[in-house]
Amino acid sequence: xxxxxxxxxxxxxxxxxxxxALTAAAHSAEAADTLGSAAAGQGRYFGTAxxxxxxxxxxxxATLDREFSSVTPENEMKWDATEPSRGTxxxxxxxxxxxxxxxxxxxxxxHTLVWHSQLPSWVGSLGASDLxxxxxxxxxxxxxxxxxxxxxxDVVNEAFQDGGSGARRSSPFQDKLGNGFIEEAFRTAHAxxxxxxxxxxxxxxDGVNAKSNAVxxxxxxxxxxxxxxxxxxxxxxxxxxxxVPSDYRQNLQRFADLGVDVQITELDVEGSxxxxxxxxxxxxxACLAVSRCTGMTVWGVTDKYSWRSGxxxxxxxxNYQEKPAHDAVLSALGGSGDPGDPGDPGDGTLSCTAxxxxxxxxxxxxxxxxxxxxxxxxxxxxxxxxxxxxxxSVSSLWNGTPTRSGNVMTVRPSWNGTLAAGxxxxxxxxxxxxxxxxxxxxxxxxxx
Numbered sequence: 001x002x003x004x005x006x007x008x009x010x011x012x013x014x015x016x017x018x019x020x021a022l023t024a025a026a027h028s029a030e031a032a033d034t035l036g037s038a039a040a041g042q043g044r045y046f047g048t049a050x051x052x053x054x055x056x057x058x059x060x061x062a063t064l065d066r067e068f069s070s071v072t073p074e075n076e077m078k079w080d081a082t083e084p085s086r087g088t089x090x091x092x093x094x095x096x097x098x099x100x101x102x103x104x105x106x107x108x109x110x111h112t113l114v115w116h117s118q119l120p121s122w123v124g125s126l127g128a129s130d131l132x133x134x135x136x137x138x139x140x141x142x143x144x145x146x147x148x149x150x151x152x153x154d155v156v157n158e159a160f161q162d163g164g165s166g167a168r169r170s171s172p173f174q175d176k177l178g179n180g181f182i183e184e185a186f187r188t189a190h191a192x193x194x195x196x197x198x199x200x201x202x203x204x205x206d207g208v209n210a211k212s213n214a215v216x217x218x219x220x221x222x223x224x225x226x227x228x229x230x231x232x233x234x235x236x237x238x239x240x241x242x243x244v245p246s247d248y249r250q251n252l253q254r255f256a257d258l259g260v261d262v263q264i265t266e267l268d269v270e271g272s273x274x275x276x277x278x279x280x281x282x283x284x285x286a287c288l289a290v291s292r293c294t295g296m297t298v299w300g301v302t303d304k305y306s307w308r309s310g311x312x313x314x315x316x317x318x319n320y321q322e323k324p325a326h327d328a329v330l331s332a333l334g335g336s337g338d339p340g341d342p343g344d345p346g347d348g349t350l351s352c353t354a355x356x357x358x359x360x361x362x363x364x365x366x367x368x369x370x371x372x373x374x375x376x377x378x379x380x381x382x383x384x385x386x387x388x389x390x391x392x393s394v395s396s397l398w399n400g401t402p403t404r405s406g407n408v409m410t411v412r413p414s415w416n417g418t419l420a421a422g423x424x425x426x427x428x429x430x431x432x433x434x435x436x437x438x439x440x441x442x443x444x445x446x447x448x
Contacts, residue, residue, distance in 0.1 A: 207245030
C-alpha cells in the first residue's frame with residue numbers, strides 16, 4: 001500500500017479510535033490522572049506543541065504520550081518548512097509528528113496555512129496575481145496531503161496589528177491582495193477539506209481591546225455572510241507584563257456567542273510556583289465556563305525547549321518533573337492531582353503506566369508494543385487493556401496473558417509482573433489490519 005493510501009486509510013478510523021478513548025476516560029475516575037484524560041472528562045482536549053526533532057528523546061515522548069490528547073506541530077507545517085520552493089512540497093518532519101500522534105490515538109491541529117512570518121523568500125517577490133495563485137495552491141497542497149487527518153487548521157495567523165488601531169498588519173498578502181485575502185483563504189481551505197475545523201488564530205486578543213474587537217468584527221461579518229469559519233484561536237502567551245486579563249472568560253464567551261468554537265492554542269505562562277499555578281488555573285476555569293471552548297494547547301512539553309525557556313512557562317520543568325502549575329491544571333480539570341496523586345513519591349499507593357509504540361509495520365499488519373512502568377513503589381502484578389479498531393484482529397501476543405472480549409484485550413503478566421519502583425517491562429502483539437491502519441487505544445494500567 002502506498003504512503004498516501006496508507007495515510008488515508010488510517011485517517012478514516014483514527015478519529016474514531018481517539019473519540020472512543022476519550023469517551024472511556026470520561027467515564028472512568030481512575031483514568032483522570034493525566035491532563036488529556038482529565039480534560040476528556042470535561043468534554044475537551046488538552047494538547048501541546050510538538051517539535052519533530054525531539055521525538056527521539058525518550059522522556060519527551062513518554063511525557064507527550066502520557067499527558068496530552070492533541071498535538072500541534074510547532075514549526076513543521078509552516079510555509080518555509082512545507083513549500084521552500086514554489087510547487088515543491090516537503091512533508092517529512094510534519095509527517096513524523098502526524099504519524100506519531102496517530103499511533104497514540106491523538107488529534108492533530110494544523111498550524112498554519114497563511115502567515116506573514118516564516119515565509120520563504122520567493123513568496124514575497126510575487127506580484128498580486130501570482131501571489132493569489134500561490135496562496136491557494138499552498139493551501140490546497142498542504143491540506144490535500146493531510147485531508148481527513150487534521151482536526152483543526154489555523155487557516156490565517158496574526159493578520160491584525162498590535163496597538164489601538166485595530167488595523168490589518170502589513171504583509172505580502174495584505175499589501176498585495178487586500179482585506180479579502182482572509183476570506184479567500186477560508187473558502188479555499190473549506191473546499192480543500194470540508195471536514196476540518198477552520199480557525200483564525202492571533203495573540204494579544206485574550207481580553208477586550210482594539211485588536212480583539214477588530215477580530216470580533218471580522219468573525220461577525222464572516223458568520224453573517226456564510227464565510228466558512230468554525231473557530232477562533234487565542235494564543236494566550238502570558239507574563240508579568242501581559243497577565244491573564246480580568247475579562248478573559250467574557251471575551252471567549254462573546255466570540256462563542258457568534259456561533260464559533262474557541263480554542264486556547266498556544267498557552268504558556270512565564271513564572272513559577274503558586275503564582276504561575278494560579279494563572280494557569282484562571283485560563284482552565286475560563287475555558288470550562290464557556291461551553292464552546294473545545295480545548296487547550298500549551299506551547300511545548302518542557303521548559304527546556306520552550307521558545308521562552310528563560311521564563312520557565314510550561315507545566316513540566318527541564319527534567320520533565322511536574323510543576324505546581326501542572327497539578328493546578330489537573331485539579332482544575334477535575335483530575336486526581338495533589339494531594340493523593342498515585343504518582344506522588346512515597347505515598348505508598350501502587351501505580352503503573354502503559355505506553356504504546358508501533359515497532360514494525362507492513363501493508364497487511366503491524367507489531368505493537370506496550371511498555372509497563374511501575375510508579376514510585378514496587379509492584380507485584382499489573383493489568384492493561386488494549387482496544388483495537390473493529391476491523392483489526394490480533395494474531396499473536398508475547399510476554400503477556402490475554403483475555404479477549406470483542407475488540408478489547410485485557411493483558412496480564414505471564415512471568416514479568418514483579419517490577420521495582422520505576423522499572424519497566426513490555427508485552428507485544430501482531431495485528432492483522434484488515435483494511436484499517438488506525439492505532440489501538442491503550443487503557444490505564446492497574447497495579448497490585
